[in-house]
Amino acid sequence: MPTGLTRDAGWEIGVSKTLPLPAGTVWDFIASPEGVALWLGGAKGGLPTEKGAAYETVDGVTGEVRSYRPGDRVRLTYGGSTVQVAVSEAGPGRAVLRFHQEHLTSAEEREQRRTHWQGVMRRVEEALRP
Numbered sequence: 102m103p104t105g106l107t108r109d110a111g112w113e114i115g116v117s118k119t120l121p122l123p124a125g126t127v128w129d130f131i132a133s134p135e136g137v138a139l140w141l142g143g144a145k146g147g148l149p150t151e152k153g154a155a156y157e158t159v160d161g162v163t164g165e166v167r168s169y170r171p172g173d174r175v176r177l178t179y180g181g182s183t184v185q186v187a188v189s190e191a192g193p194g195r196a197v198l199r200f201h202q203e204h205l206t207s208a209e210e211r212e213q214r215r216t217h218w219q220g221v222m223r224r225v226e227e228a229l230r231p
Contacts, residue, residue: 112205116218117197122229124196128172128188130229131198139228140186140200140221141179148175181206198225 106112120127130136137148143159150169156177157163164178174187182204191197200218205211 106208107203111203112207112211113201113203114205114211114215114218115199115201116215116222117199118222118226119191119195119197120226120229121194122196123194124188124190125172127196127198127229131186131188131225132171132175135228136225139224141184148177150175198222 131140132148134143134147137144141148141158142162144156145159146156149156149166150171152166152168154166155163156166162180164180164184167176167178167183169175172188174185176183176185178184179202182202185199185201187197187199187201189197189199200221202214202218205214
């Protein structure tokens with residue numbers, strides 16, 4: 102089976118990075134309107150935190166929140182795919198930030214989303230720099 106293709110989730114991509122910040126600091130930013138704008142593109146009226154709540158991005162993409170665990174992860178549908186953003190402890194004063202997207206349509210879309218998430222990670226790192 103080609104890299105990135107799974108039986109259950111189709112094509113998927115994940116990008117992660119260990120950041121020199123406490124997990125709570127990273128989560129607070131990722132869940133803030135500024136952070137959501139970086140990884141989701143901005144949600145009209147803000148990103149809801151209730152399971153099953155619908156949202157729409159400023160670019161017109163619609164989806165539904167599948168789960169929202171403060172300080173841990175948010176999982177939502179994004180068009181025909183599913184996006185998960187997770188933050189976890191990686192030792193004292195360090196956190197791992199993960200972006201994962203599944204149910205992509207092709208290897209080409211997987212590569213496009215890899216480039217997208219790598220760019221998002223760079224912008225998050227820049228925004229979190231003191």
